[in-house]
Amino acid sequence: MSAADAVPHSSGAQSGWTVLAAHPGAELFGSDRMLRESVAGLREAGARVVVAVPSAGPLIDELIALGAEVVIAPTLVLRKALLRPSGWLRLIRETFRGLGSAWRIARRVRPDVLYVSTITIPLWPVVARLRGIPAVSHVHEAEASASRIVNRLLYLPHLLSDGVLVNSRFSQATIRRALPRLAARSEVVLNGVAGPHRPDLPRTTPEGALRVLYMGRLSPRKGPDLVISAAALLAGEGIAVDVTLVGDVFPGYEWFRDELHAQASATPDQVSVTFAGFQPDVWSYVAATDVVVVPSRIDEPFGNTAVEAVLGLRPVVVADTSGLREAAGSYPTAWLVPVDQPSAISAELKAIAESWADVRAELAGSRAEALRRHAPESYRATVRHHIERAAPSRSEVGAAAVRRGSRR
Template identity: 65%
Template sequence: MSGDGKRRTILLVHPGAELFGSDRMLLESAIGLVESGARVVVALPSSGLLVNELRNAGAEVVIVPMLVLRKVLLTPRGLPRLFRDTFRGLGAAWRLLGRVRPDVVYVSTIIIPEWPVIARLKGIRTVSHVHEAEASGNRLVNGILYSPHLASHRTLVNSRFSLDTIRAALPALARRSHVVYNGVASPPHPVSPRPRTDGPLRVLYIGRLSPRKGPDLVIEAASRLHAAGRAVDVTLLGAVFEGYEWFEHELRAQAADAGVSVDFAGFHTDIWPFLEQTDVLLVPSRIDEPFGNTAVEGILALRPVIASDSSGLREAAGGYGTAQLVTAGDPDSIATALTDIDTRWDEMVSTVADSRAEALRRHAPAVYRSSVTAHVLG
C-alpha cells in the first residue's frame, strides 16, 4: 500500500518464461511484491513454465511483443528481425503502460533495453535488476548494453562482481546500484549424502548444455578418473538452446569415445530429486557468471560442490568447507578436486550440515523478497 492507502500496481517485465536462474529470481521478486499487498502484473514475450508459477503466486501475466537482445539479432541475417522487434516492442510497451498505469516498473535483466527508457518517458518510477556481468567482455559493448538502464531511478545487482563489472563499463550506473544477493529456495529436509562412495562416484551438472557452461569439462574430468581406474557416473540435467543441438551431439560423442557413463536427463523444473541421487555437484562455467544459484542449491542440498574460481561463482560458492573452487576451463583441476572429495568423503559428510546452515543464512528467499520489495516500493 502507498502512504494514502491506495493499493500500488507494479509492472514486472522479463525477457523469458523458463525456469532458469534469472527466471526464478523474477518469480521470487513477484512473490515478495504480492506478499506486500501490491497488485503485480508481469509482462513476458512468450508463454512457458514460468507463467503458471507466477499465476499461482498471485500475479497477473500478460504476453506482449518486446525487443529481447539476442546475439542472433546482431548478425546481418538477424537485422530485419531486430528492426521489427524494436518497433513492435516500442508500441506494445507504450500501450501496456497506458493500460496498466503502474506505479513502478521493474525491469528484469539488461536484454530488454526499451522498457526503462519508455517508462521514464511516461514519468513512471523504474527499477532495473541486472543479472548479467561479463568482466572479460568488451567494456564499450558492456557500456552500451548497460546504458539504457541509466533511465531507471534505481538499479539492483546480484553480486559484488556484477557491481564491479558495471563500474568498469559505466561508473554513473554503478553509483546508483545496490547489491541484493539472490534468494535460493531449499527443501526443508534434504537427504543426507550416502555414508560411503561405494561403486561409481555420482556427479551432477545442472544448467544449459552450452560450451560457455562447460558440461564437456565434466565429461572430460570423469574420463580422467575413469582412465585412472575410478568409475564415475555423470548426469547432465539441462537442455540446449534452439540452434545448439550440434553441441549435444558432440557431448554424446565425447562420452561414447571416453567410455564414460553419461545420463542426458534433459530439463526438469524440480532439481532436488537429482541432487538427492548425486555425490558431487559441478558448476564448471568457462565464462563469467554474475552469481551462481546452482552452486548454492548444491550446498543447500547437503552436497559437496566444485565450481569455477571466477566471477560471481566465488561469491556464491566461496567460504564453505564443502565447496571447492577450481581453475575455470581446466578438466584436470576438476578431476583433482573430485579425487580429493572422494578421498575425504567422511570429512565432507560430517560438515555438509554446517555449510547448509551458512547458505540458509546468506540466501534465504524471504530475505531476498523483502530486500527487493523495499527497493521497488521505497
C-alpha cells in the same frame, strides 16, 4: 495472449498499487527463479503484479500460482546475434515492434512502478521514462571479459531507471568498468536461493561409481562437456563415474547437445552419462548425487547452482571465476578449480571421494551459512523495499493513478 488483449488472470485482493514486471523469458533458470521470488515478495505485500514475458514457458504457471497476472507480448531481447551486422535489420524490426508492445501494455496496466528484470530488455526503462512511470532495473548479467563498449551499450538504458539492483559485487564491478554513473547508483542484493526443507546427507561412503551432477543450460559457456571429460579422466585411473546432466539447450544450440551425446558415447565403459533434460524441480537429482560440478568457462554474475548444491547438503566443485567465486568461495564444502581444465575437476572429485568422511561432516555447517546468506524471505523483502521506495508514497498512489489516467 497479445499485448492488446486484457491480462488473463485476476490477482485477488490488492493493496492499492500495481507493479508491472518485464522479463525476457518464461523458463525456470537462474534469473527466471529470481523473478518468481521478486513477484512472490510483492504479492505478499498485497500488490497487484502484472508480468510481461515474450513467450510461453513453465515460469508462467508459477507466476499465476502466486496470484500474478501474465501478458505474453513481443519485446526486444538483446542477444549477441542481434549486435552483429548480420542481425541489425532484425534488431531494428524488433525494436519498433517491442516499443509499440511495451507502450500498449503500460497504457493498459497503468502501473505505479515498473520492475525491469535483467538488462537484456532495454526498451522498458525508455518506455517508463516516456510515460512518467518510476522504474527499478535488476541486473542479473555481467561479463567482465566482454567489450567495454558493448557492456556500456547494454547498461546505458538503465540509467533511465530510478533504482538499480545488482545480484553480486562482481556484477557491480563489471558495471563500474563500463558505466561508472550507473554503478554508483546501484545496490547489491544477493540472490535468494530456495533449497529443500529437510535434505538428506549423502551416502555414508561413495561405493561403486562416483555420482556426479551438472545442473543448468547445456551450452559451451557453461561447460557441461568438461564434466564428461573429467569423468573420462577418472575412468583412466580406474574410478567409475555416473554423470547426470540436468538441463537443455537454447533453441539454435541443438548442435551442442548432439556434440555432448557424441562425447558421452565415446567415453570409457566405466563412465555412464545420463541426459535428464530440463527439470523444474532438481532436488531429487541432488539427493541422488554425491558431488555437484559447476564448470562455467565464461564469467557468471552469480552462482545459484553452487548455492543450491550447498543447500542440498552436497559438496560442489566450482570454476574459480567471476560471480561463481563470490557465491561459493567461502564454504568449506565448495572447491574452486581453474577454468576450462577437466584435469583439475577430476583431481578435485578424486580428492573429495578420498576424504569423504571429513567432507560429509562439514556439509551441515555449510548449509546453515547458505540459509543465512540467501534466505528467499530476506531477498523478497529487500527487493520489495526497493520497488516500494521507487513508487509514489502510498498516500499518493490514488492521486498518481488519476493523473496518469487523465494523460491517457
